Amino acid sequence: MARTADGTRLNRLEELKGLLREREHATAAELAAEMGVSLRTLNRDIALLRQNGLPIDADRGRGGGMQLHRSWSLGRLHLDHLETIDLLLSITIAEKVGSPLLLQHLTSIKRKVSATFAEGYQGRIRDLRRRIIVGAPATLNVVNSYVPPSRANLALISQAFFEQRQVIIDYEAGDGVVTSRRIEPQFLYFNAPVWYLITWDHLRDDIRTFRVDRIRSAELQPTTFRVGDPKIYIASADRSASLL
Known part of the structure; x- marks a missing residue:
């Protein structure tokens, strides 16, 4: 029973992190309602995330909201083979299109995405990218x-x-x-x-x-x-x- 409760809480914490990442600003009441938990439970979860190093900023005063600090990053990416290929294909297409708008930050994006993969896996990612070719649009x-x-x-x-x-x-x-x-x-x-x-x-x-x-x-x-x-x-x- 304890293991099930722990698993439920972990899933809830992951959901809460996802909501905070998606929103520029949200109140505790809004988050609690969306997750279907009490305000007390949500506040405990927020406190636990902060203890684990997640930089959650809160506005003071009545009706104040909260948001993730802008410096927070995704950390390690955990992608399956489909998601990896989709990501690599998207980057490769952006490179081939050659749009100045798309290319402005592409080098830095590639570097950051590569850094998020587990150590020892980055060579495999480079090999996969070489096997994805983008040609001209279909006739x-x-x-x-x-x-x-x-x-x-x-x-x-x-x-x-x-x-x-x-x-x-x-x-x-x-x-x-x-x-x-x-x-x-x-x-x-x-x-x-x-x-x-x-x-x-x-x-x-x-x-x-x-x-x-x-x-x-x-x-x-x-x-x-x-x-x-x-x-x-x-x-x-x-x-x-x-x-x-």
Whole structure:
């Protein structure tokens, strides 16, 4: 019972930190009502967060509110493979767009984000970034045939890419023919809004590019692979992406 109570309180404290991070200013009564706890419980939680070093500023007087001090940071980021790839892709796209507005603080953002990952993990993040390529926007013909991929397939493919594991896919070509392929998802290639997998295809025993939205099913395999020469794979993708 005590362990359950401790777990409930930890979850509540995390929720409270999230609310304080989202709000520029909130009263104790507002926070208590949103979390469904008494004002007394909320004040105890606030006191505990302060004891643990969270810089919570409070306004004095009747109806005063509270907020996190501006210097407070997120601390360590805990991201799964999907969140990591989404973050890396967003940064890579911002770099490729080349907008002065986007690039003004990008170097500092990259440095800070990299620093939040666990020690020894940053090399892996750099390797992943090198495997994400952003090309030109997709052609009109490609966009007209594009359908957003299923979340289930996207999650599994992202995991295979992240963990460098082979995956068996059922792939529907442009003519409607479906084939089963065992592939190694070597690189992700993005022609907005279409994602491609640049792979080693064991059926063809060669490099092949697949549109992610045409993958009808996917099955993760335990077999891992090594990343190949990016120049060879990217050259293949540049040739074939506009034709798929």
